[in-house]
Amino acid sequence: MADTVTTINPYTEHPIKEYRLLDEKAAQQAVDNADKCFQSWKLVSIKERAALALNLAKVLESQQQQLAQLMTDEMGKVKAQGLQEVQLCAEICRYTAKQAAEVLADEQRDTENGRAIISYQPIGVILGIQPWNFPLYQVIRYSIVNLVAGNTTVLKHASNVFGMAEKIAAMFLEAGFPTHCYQSLLIDGDTATGLISHPKVRGVSFTGSDEVGKSVAAAAAKLAKKTVLELGSNDAYLILDDADIELAVKTCVEGRMVNNGETCVAAKRFIVTEKNYADFKHAFATAMAHLKMGDPNAEDTDIGPLARADLRDKLHQQVTESIEAGATVVCGCEIPDQRGFFYPPSILENVSPQMPAYDDELFGPVASLIRAKDDAQAMQIANDSRYGLGGGIFSANVEHAIALAKQHFDTGMVNINGYGLAQPNLPFGGVKDSGYGREHGGFGLREFVNVKLIMVANKD
Known part of the structure; x- marks a missing residue:
C-alpha cells in the first residue's frame, strides 16, 4: 500500500x-x-x-x-x-x-x-x-x-x-x-x-x-x-407539454454543465414529451455546442477538465456501453486529443433501460435525452430510477407542477422552472439509493x- x-x-x-x-x-x-x-x-x-x-x-x-x-x-x-x-x-x-x-x-x-x-x-x-x-x-x-x-x-x-x-x-x-x-x-x-x-x-x-x-x-x-x-443520482428534468422551451433549454444546459458536470444533484436525464421533443433537442444541442471548453482559470471558459483521468475514462466507458446497447450520439461523446482530462459537452438519445446512461450516474458533462409520449409517461420515466436526490419540472401550470412534485416525484428535492444548487436555509438530501x-x-x-x-x- x-x-x-x-x-x-x-x-x-x-x-x-x-x-x-x-x-x-x-x-x-x-x-x-x-x-x-x-x-x-x-x-x-x-x-x-x-x-x-x-x-x-x-x-x-x-x-x-x-x-x-x-x-x-x-x-x-x-x-x-x-x-x-x-x-x-x-x-x-x-x-x-x-x-x-x-x-x-x-x-x-x-x-x-x-x-x-x-x-x-x-x-x-x-x-x-x-x-x-x-x-x-x-x-x-x-x-x-x-x-x-x-x-x-x-x-x-x-x-x-x-x-x-x-x-x-x-x-x-x-x-x-x-x-x-x-x-x-x-x-x-x-x-x-x-x-x-x-x-x-x-x-x-x-x-x-x-x-x-x-x-x-x-x-x-x-x-x-x-x-x-x-x-x-441521475436526476430527471421533465419538459412537459406546456413548458417554456427557451427557458427549459437555458436552465437544463446550466443544470447539466455546472461544476464541469461533476455534481450529484446535476440535471442528468432530460425527459421531453413528444410535443416538444424535436424543438428541445435542436435547441439543446445547439446550446451545448456553443459552450467553451478550456482553461478553468479563464473568465470565458464554460467547462474545465474532469478531476482525474480515471474519472474521464469511466465516463467514456459508460457512454460507449450505452452506444453499444443502442443509444445514439447527438453531439460530443469522444475524448478530445488535447492536454488535460477533458470530456466535451455531450448528448445521447434513444436512451433506454439497461444502459448506463439510463440506469446509472454519468458524473460528467453528458446528458441523456429521453422521449415520452405525454406528461404522465414523463413522470413514470423520471421515477424509474434507483436514485432519488433531485429533479425538475418545466411547465406553465405551476400549481400542477407543484402537485406533481409533492405527490408523485420520488425525490428529496424538486426544482420547478429553474435549477438550483444547495442553499443554506433549505434542506438538502435524497431518498432511495x-x-x-x-x-x-x-x-x-x-x-x-x-x-x-x-x-x-x-x-x-
Missing part, C-alpha cells in the same frame, strides 16, 4: 504536491484527541460556538481567491464557480450560527405527575468521509453544523484534494476553534473504514457513490452507529445529537 499521495492538476496534468499518509495508529490517535477535545467543547455555550462559526465565515471570505484557485488547481473547477462555492460556505456558517440557539433549545412538556425537559445534546466525535467535487462545501456542510451542535469532527477527504483538506484545518484554527475540534486526516479509504469501529466515533457523515456509501452504512450499522448519506439525512436548513444541527429526555416529578 502506498504511503504517499501526489495531487495532479487536471488541466496541465502536472503534479502539484506529494503528501504522506497517516498510518492507522496516527489516525486512531487523532480520534482520541478529538474525543478529549469533546469533553470540554460540549460544555462551551451554543452562543460561543456560533460566534466561532461567524469567525469562520470571515476567514473563508478573506481567503476566497486562494481557496478558489486551489479548487481550480486540484480538481479543475472553473474559477468563478469556485468563488461562488466559497461564498456559499460562508453563508452556511452564518445561517448555522443564526439558527443554532433556537433549533437546539430545550423544550418543556407536561407529564402526568410533573414536567419533562427535552434536550438536544452532542454525542461525540463525528467522522466525515467527503468527496472532491465540491472540496470546500462538502466539508463545511457536514462539519459546521456538528461543531456548533457541540460535537467534534475528523475528516477523511478525497486524496486528489489534500491541499484543500490541509487548508480547511488551518482555517478552523484561524477562526478560533480549539485544537482537535476539527481535524483533516490525510488517510486512505481502508484507514477511514477502520475508524468507523473506533469506540469514540459516534456517527458518520458520508458523501459519495451509492456503492461505497452502502458499505460505510453497513459497517456503522453493525455497531449501531448513525449515518447520514448523500449519495449519487441517493441516501438519507439532511445537513442544511437547520436540520443538520439535530442529525447527530442525543434527543435526551429528563422527567421531573412534582413533590407530593
Whole structure:
C-alpha cells in the first residue's frame, strides 16, 4: 500500500504536491484527541460556538481567491464557480450560527405527575468521509453544523484534494476553534473504514457513490452507529407539454454543465414529451455546442477538465456501453486529443433501460435525452430510477407542477422552472439509493445529537 499521495492538476496534468499518509495508529490517535477535545467543547455555550462559526465565515471570505484557485488547481473547477462555492460556505456558517440557539433549545412538556425537559445534546466525535467535487462545501456542510451542535469532527477527504483538506484545518484554527475540534486526516479509504469501529466515533457523515456509501452504512450499522448519506443520482428534468422551451433549454444546459458536470444533484436525464421533443433537442444541442471548453482559470471558459483521468475514462466507458446497447450520439461523446482530462459537452438519445446512461450516474458533462409520449409517461420515466436526490419540472401550470412534485416525484428535492444548487436555509438530501439525512436548513444541527429526555416529578 502506498504511503504517499501526489495531487495532479487536471488541466496541465502536472503534479502539484506529494503528501504522506497517516498510518492507522496516527489516525486512531487523532480520534482520541478529538474525543478529549469533546469533553470540554460540549460544555462551551451554543452562543460561543456560533460566534466561532461567524469567525469562520470571515476567514473563508478573506481567503476566497486562494481557496478558489486551489479548487481550480486540484480538481479543475472553473474559477468563478469556485468563488461562488466559497461564498456559499460562508453563508452556511452564518445561517448555522443564526439558527443554532433556537433549533437546539430545550423544550418543556407536561407529564402526568410533573414536567419533562427535552434536550438536544452532542454525542461525540463525528467522522466525515467527503468527496472532491465540491472540496470546500462538502466539508463545511457536514462539519459546521456538528461543531456548533457541540460535537467534534475528523475528516477523511478525497486524496486528489489534500491541499484543500490541509487548508480547511488551518482555517478552523484561524477562526478560533480549539485544537482537535476539527481535524483533516490525510488517510486512505481502508484507514477511514477502520475508524468507523473506533469506540469514540459516534456517527458518520458520508458523501459519495451509492456503492461505497452502502458499505460505510453497513459497517456503522453493525455497531449501531448513525449515518447520514448523500449519495449519487441521475436526476430527471421533465419538459412537459406546456413548458417554456427557451427557458427549459437555458436552465437544463446550466443544470447539466455546472461544476464541469461533476455534481450529484446535476440535471442528468432530460425527459421531453413528444410535443416538444424535436424543438428541445435542436435547441439543446445547439446550446451545448456553443459552450467553451478550456482553461478553468479563464473568465470565458464554460467547462474545465474532469478531476482525474480515471474519472474521464469511466465516463467514456459508460457512454460507449450505452452506444453499444443502442443509444445514439447527438453531439460530443469522444475524448478530445488535447492536454488535460477533458470530456466535451455531450448528448445521447434513444436512451433506454439497461444502459448506463439510463440506469446509472454519468458524473460528467453528458446528458441523456429521453422521449415520452405525454406528461404522465414523463413522470413514470423520471421515477424509474434507483436514485432519488433531485429533479425538475418545466411547465406553465405551476400549481400542477407543484402537485406533481409533492405527490408523485420520488425525490428529496424538486426544482420547478429553474435549477438550483444547495442553499443554506433549505434542506438538502435524497431518498432511495441517493441516501438519507439532511445537513442544511437547520436540520443538520439535530442529525447527530442525543434527543435526551429528563422527567421531573412534582413533590407530593
